[in-house]
Amino acid sequence: MSEPILDVFRERPDEFVSGEYISEKLQCSRTAVWKQIRKLKAQGYEFEAVPRLGYRLKQAADRIQAEMLQRDLTTRTIGRTIRMLDTVDSTQRVAREWVAAGAEEGSVVLAEGQTAGRGRMERKWHSPQGKGIWMSLILKPTVPIHFLPQLTLLTAVALCRAVKQTIPVECGIKWPNDLLIGGRKTAGILLESSAEDERLRYVIAGIGVSVNLTEEDYPPELREIATSLRIAAGHAVDRTELLQTFFKQFEDLYDLYLQQGFGPIRTLWEASSITIGRKVSVRSASGDITGLALGIDEHGALLLQLDDGNIKPVYSGDVEARA
Amino acid sequence: MSEPILDVFRERPDEFVSGEYISEKLQCSRTAVWKQIRKLKAQGYEFEAVPRLGYRLKQAADRIQAEMLQRDLTTRTIGRTIRMLDTVDSTQRVAREWVAAGAEEGSVVLAEGQTAGRGRMERKWHSPQGKGIWMSLILKPTVPIHFLPQLTLLTAVALCRAVKQTIPVECGIKWPNDLLIGGRKTAGILLESSAEDERLRYVIAGIGVSVNLTEEDYPPELREIATSLRIAAGHAVDRTELLQTFFKQFEDLYDLYLQQGFGPIRTLWEASSITIGRKVSVRSASGDITGLALGIDEHGALLLQLDDGNIKPVYSGDVEARA
Structure with missing residues (x-):
């Protein structure tokens, strides 16, 4: 990030910098300063804003290097x-x-x-x-x-x-x-x-x-x-x-x-897993199935034991826990 | 295919048409005529060529409509x-x-x-x-x-x-x-x-x-x-x-x-299948396997019975029949 506004804050670490100072330094309007700060916030930078004192850069964005x-x-x-x-x-x-x-x-x-x-x-x-x-x-x-x-x-x-x-x-x-x-x-x-x-x-x-x-x-x-x-x-x-x-x-x-x-x-x-050993409902395009989640098979299917004792493999769907 | 040269042949079905006649009709060189015929051949048209008589369109290209x-x-x-x-x-x-x-x-x-x-x-x-x-x-x-x-x-x-x-x-x-x-x-x-x-x-x-x-x-x-x-x-x-x-x-x-x-x-x-019931070798990246092809399983794997009696599923490779 090589935004000029960041350099202004970096020159004065831990200090409050007024919007007026920044706008003079960067030769831009106060509105432009405010917009740039909003953009930096969206990128993960954190600022403290105090009326009349201005802005202080609390934390540089945590960027993965x-x-x-x-x-x-x-x-x-x-x-x-x-x-x-x-x-x-x-x-x-x-x-x-x-x-x-x-x-x-x-x-x-x-x-x-x-x-x-x-x-x-x-x-x-x-x-x-x-x-x-x-x-x-x-x-x-x-x-x-x-x-x-x-x-x-x-x-x-x-x-x-x-x-x-x-x-x-x-x-x-x-x-x-x-x-x-x-x-x-x-x-x-x-x-x-x-x-x-x-x-x-x-x-x-x-x-x-x-x-x-x-x-x-x-x-x-x-x-x-x-x-x-x-x-x-x-x-x-x-x-x-x-x-x-x-x-x-x-x-x-x-x-x-x-x-x-x-x-x-x-x-x-x-x-x-938090699914295994619980009674769950699986919602899928082909309908809902409820049963006790016993484990998974080699295809990644969830093995559900139905109320009638039969074990049914389920290949896809959304799991909801049952009371 | 709307090549002008095809129209010349279509106007005179089953007849030999001389290269000279075509080149005059299309206002192009004899070499250009020859090149166009070669192009049509590559597209699947078949011509009979007889010295002095010229070309006869034997068969229009079989095109899928x-x-x-x-x-x-x-x-x-x-x-x-x-x-x-x-x-x-x-x-x-x-x-x-x-x-x-x-x-x-x-x-x-x-x-x-x-x-x-x-x-x-x-x-x-x-x-x-x-x-x-x-x-x-x-x-x-x-x-x-x-x-x-x-x-x-x-x-x-x-x-x-x-x-x-x-x-x-x-x-x-x-x-x-x-x-x-x-x-x-x-x-x-x-x-x-x-x-x-x-x-x-x-x-x-x-x-x-x-x-x-x-x-x-x-x-x-x-x-x-x-x-x-x-x-x-x-x-x-x-x-x-x-x-x-x-x-x-x-x-x-x-x-x-x-x-x-x-x-x-x-x-x-x-x-x-011509593979099932035969003794085959399957050549794959992980080596060759030889056995009697018994059938296929639900994953499409070829089931080979090895000499020791064990059955091994093979998922990919090239099959060669053995004597």
């Missing part, structure tokens, strides 16, 4: 190549184009903000500037296509473990791949894949983690159902450290999976 | 929307762009020729002008991703049945989806898919059928291992009729599959 992230990274491939963007429509779109141009396994697209982030079923994903991890991870696994749901579950396990390693909260996985803290959604995962017959050409794991959003960052309709790591932990969380932890967790589990198959991942998933 | 094809089509969705192209790099590329722009299930891209047709494992597919069916069929099946290999097998069954209904030859399926006549490859199928988690967004079935190629149309390295319907039947085959038959066969099997699942398709596939 790819070089710093990679300096302390202990992985072999995951996160070794990063494309760091400011604002994009969607990191998935960038990743798709990158993979078409030859991006390698482990490459990551990270953005400070997304204007058209999406979750499952074409739902909008709220990705405000500088407050979360909005990223796409490119994979080229040598597994046949019908194992793909296993990778979705693996990604959820890696993310859940990385969160728990970073802040002391109880975070659980809601089938198939939502991360919840205290019953509120904190992160979502969406795997896009492209295949030729049974051979996966590539997989792009779209991952959204609400890290440093405050209550005010959520639109009213999300406040009851969503939360951030910052709200849960009571303090801001270092996104760079969380990313490093996630990349390492992911690589370790991915290596384990490619060597030993789905068994260990299934065990870890079930241990982190 | 989308309107004519659809006039007698008895399907509900498959082939109801057709994009008919002359020469393209690959019908798959066109179909991918079309599906991104909203193409519906059953839409078909057909080309008279492809300059960059591809088969499995990035292999080049020989698709000369006007001699084959080079097409892409767009599907949007509501089945979870791990059922995709079933669609590959379904497509092979539909194509095999359409060929047998059109010409009286023994045509068999080599696992997973090559069509062979007398041990030589006649058609290939490649399914590209795109998915979001377990949900298929779309499938594009790339289908190449060598219909009216003559021995001379094959490069020397393919003559021993490939053949066409025309060579097998001893006469030219109407591509339009074959397409209509295939679309109908496909739609009937696809309906059956969506209603009753993979069971009936598996039975039909195994009955049409």
